[in-house]
Amino acid sequence: MSKSKRIAIIGSGPAGLMAATQLVLSPHLSLLEIHLFEKRSGFGRKLLIAGSSGLNISHEHSIKDFSDHYEGWTPEFWRNTLTAFGPKEWISFIESQLGMETFLGTSQRYFVKEMKASTLLKKWTQFLEEKGVIFHSQSALSEFTKKDETISLTFNHDESTTQEFDRVALFLGGGSWENEEPKWVELFKSKKINLIPFEPSNVGYEVAWNEKFLKEAEGKPLKKVILETSKGKKMGELVITQYGIEGTPVYFCGMKGQAFLDLKPDLTEEQILIKLNQTKENLSPMRRVKHLLGLSEAAEALLFHHTTNEIKTDLHKLITTIKKFPITLTQPRPLLEAISSKGGLDLKEVSSVFELKKFTGIFCGGEMLDWDAPTGGFLIQACVSQGAAVARSILTSF
Numbered sequence: 001m002s003k004s005k006r007i008a009i010i011g012s013g014p015a016g017l018m019a020a021t022q023l024v025l026s027p028h029l030s031l032l033e034i035h036l037f038e039k040r041s042g043f044g045r046k047l048l049i050a051g052s053s054g055l056n057i058s059h060e061h062s063i064k065d066f067s068d069h070y071e072g073w074t075p076e077f078w079r080n081t082l083t084a085f086g087p088k089e090w091i092s093f094i095e096s097q098l099g100m101e102t103f104l105g106t107s108q109r110y111f112v113k114e115m116k117a118s119t120l121l122k123k124w125t126q127f128l129e130e131k132g133v134i135f136h137s138q139s140a141l142s143e144f145t146k147k148d149e150t151i152s153l154t155f156n157h158d159e160s161t162t163q164e165f166d167r168v169a170l171f172l173g174g175g176s177w178e179n180e181e182p183k184w185v186e187l188f189k190s191k192k193i194n195l196i197p198f199e200p201s202n203v204g205y206e207v208a209w210n211e212k213f214l215k216e217a218e219g220k221p222l223k224k225v226i227l228e229t230s231k232g233k234k235m236g237e238l239v240i241t242q243y244g245i246e247g248t249p250v251y252f253c254g255m256k257g258q259a260f261l262d263l264k265p266d267l268t269e270e271q272i273l274i275k276l277n278q279t280k281e282n283l284s285p286m287r288r289v290k291h292l293l294g295l296s297e298a299a300e301a302l303l304f305h306h307t308t309n310e311i312k313t314d315l316h317k318l319i320t321t322i323k324k325f326p327i328t329l330t331q332p333r334p335l336l337e338a339i340s341s342k343g344g345l346d347l348k349e350v351s352s353v354f355e356l357k358k359f360t361g362i363f364c365g366g367e368m369l370d371w372d373a374p375t376g377g378f379l380i381q382a383c384v385s386q387g388a389a390v391a392r393s394i395l396t397s398f
């Protein structure tokens with residue numbers, strides 16, 4: 001690189017912040033002028049939201065197993081992206097550059113020890129500011145055009161804000177946790193860039209619970225159960241809500257239609273029978289379950305209020321139901337409540353280096369693209385890995 005370059009990064013989520021990070025850590029930093037634009041008054045809103053329930057930043061897996069958790073590009077593409085900048089590099093950045101401790105939980109998920117996104121975000125933006133990144137809040141990208149090698153960006157529909165850049169990286173986020181469709185969708189459509197409609201992902205599902213059950217179980221957990229749907233199975237904790245269920249198993253394999261719960265996954269039907277016969281008292285099947293099986297309160301309420309008398313009074317039928325309790329997932333909750341979204345920018349619109357095919361010099365990454373993954377740190381990891389990939393692509397494009 002012989003002369004200085006102006007680079008604009010739009011969007012201050014984990015993907016945008018990591019792209020800026022990799023640029024400031026490059027040996028060419030003295031030749032780069034890096035601007036980071038965000039439409040909101042504060043930076044990294046979704047990272048803060050994600051951190052409100054403990055900040056799960058990545059997952060412990062081999063790169064191969066990690067890659068198998070993603071939909072969108074081929075597993076090989078994911079492997080390459082994660083090999084170049086994966087969990088090891090991400091954790092190392094947080095620890096060595098931001099000076100924050102992380103830990104691996106029993107669920108094989110990585111967390112920031114402080115369990116707070118606000119400190120991570122503060123230290124991260126400070127680190128970037130100290131390295132010279134120029135932050136602009138309340139600057140919503142409203143137009144981009146390209147003439148020869150120069151890209152012009154306009155913010156807030158105000159032409160007086162138009163600035164020129166050599167390279168642009170867009171990390172505008174997906175459709176989840178938003179009141180309305182993101183504005184960038186219209187902008188991309190006006191440029192004839194193909195988009196896939198957003199759909200909620202990693203989201204709760206609705207179940208038609210009866211009132212008596214809800215009175216007893218709303219807000220309570222079904223601890224350590226397995227949810228099985230046509231999409232797969234997952235063990236974990238589900239929380240009973242007014243409208244249905246929330247929690248990792250349903251985020252992982254939620255699917256409209258028939259589903260089953262294994263309310264006692266650590267015991268087989270035979271083992272349950274032995275346990276329930278360990279009393280000489282003449283108890284009804286339901287009482288045996290209550291006294292001898294150690295189910296959570298919500299699971300007991302489920303058996304009591306959502307099974308027929310025929311099942312409740314027949315020990316064998318009750319045990320079969322405990323191992324395969326049928327529920328119907330009627331529909332997913334809306335995008336506004338989803339942890340992530342499927343859909344967004346069609347992957348066919350970007351090259352293998354994340355560059356828009358119709359607008360070279362403009363790169364895209366993060367949740368705005370049409371890929372998907374389960375929660376458990378896979379989402380944030382993918383975003384930072386793509387942010388790093390975009391930064392590498394920008395540097396090699398000069």
Ligand SMILES: Cc1cc2nc3c(=O)[nH]c(=O)nc-3n(C[C@H](O)[C@H](O)[C@H](O)COP(=O)(O)OP(=O)(O)OC[C@H]3O[C@@H](n4cnc5c(N)ncnc54)[C@H](O)[C@@H]3O)c2cc1C
Pocket residue numbers: 010011012013014015016037038039040043044045046047049050051054055056057058139140141142171172173174176177182183184338339340365366367368375376377378379380381383
């Ligand atoms: C409740 C919740 C819990 C979550 N928990 C986890 C978790 O535990 N682990 C995990 O891995 N992931 C989790 N996630 C998902 C994770 O937060 C997202 O995948 C991640 O933030 C996406 O990063 P991103 O940089 O692509 O986009 P975002 O973080 O959405 O950032 C995009 C940014 O672009 C800005 N922007 C948009 N349009 C414009 C424009 N026109 N001009 C300027 N700026 C613009 C937005 O305001 C936003 O700040 C959670 C999400 C939610 C909602």
